[in-house]
Amino acid sequence: MKNMENELRKAIALTYKEGQYAPKVIAKGRGATAEAIIACAKEAGVYVHESAELVSLLMQVDVDKYIPPELYRSVAELLAWIYWLENRDEHLRKMDW
Numbered sequence: 759m760k761n762m763e764n765e766l767r768k769a770i771a772l773t774y775k776e777g778q779y780a781p782k783v784i785a786k787g788r789g790a791t792a793e794a795i796i797a798c799a800k801e802a803g804v805y806v807h808e809s810a811e812l813v814s815l816l817m818q819v820d821v822d823k824y825i826p827p828e829l830y831r832s833v834a835e836l837l838a839w840i841y842w843l844e845n846r847d848e849h850l851r852k853m854d855w
Contacts, residue, residue, distance in 0.1 A: 766788040766789040766792070767788065767789065767792045767793060767796075768786075768787070768788050768792050768810075768813045768814070768817060769785075769786065769787060769791075769792035769793075769795040769796050769813070770783060770785070770786045770795075770813055770816040770817065771783070771784050771785035771786070771795050771798075771799065772784065772816075772825070772833065774837065778824075779824070780824040780825050780827075780830065781824065781825050781833050781837070782822065782823065782824050782825070783816060783819045783820070783821055783822070783823055783824075783825065784821065784822070785821065786816070786817060786819075786821060805840050805843065805844070807836060807840070809836075812829075812832055812833075812836070815829060815832075816829065
């Protein structure tokens with residue numbers, strides 16, 4: 759049973775609002791729950807990033823809790839990259855070519 763549990767897809771949903779000191783885990787799950795989290799994110803137009811290592815670390819954080827300081831840098835880099843992806847067309851238009 760343990761091996762099957764390790765093979766199930768895992769998903770974490772984070773939120774970060776201006777003024778919060780860190781992102782917060784708002785949902786997490788394995789198997790069907792993970793698939794539902796991913797489907798909801800895609801339906802809402804939220805970017806879904808796959809990183810088995812980061813998900814494994816974030817699975818240790820309880821729902822409704824802030825991520826630990828040890829993960830700030832990894833999550834901040836991911837959020838910055840997502841922000842860039844979502845706004846790249848606007849940034850490219852503003853560049854002086």
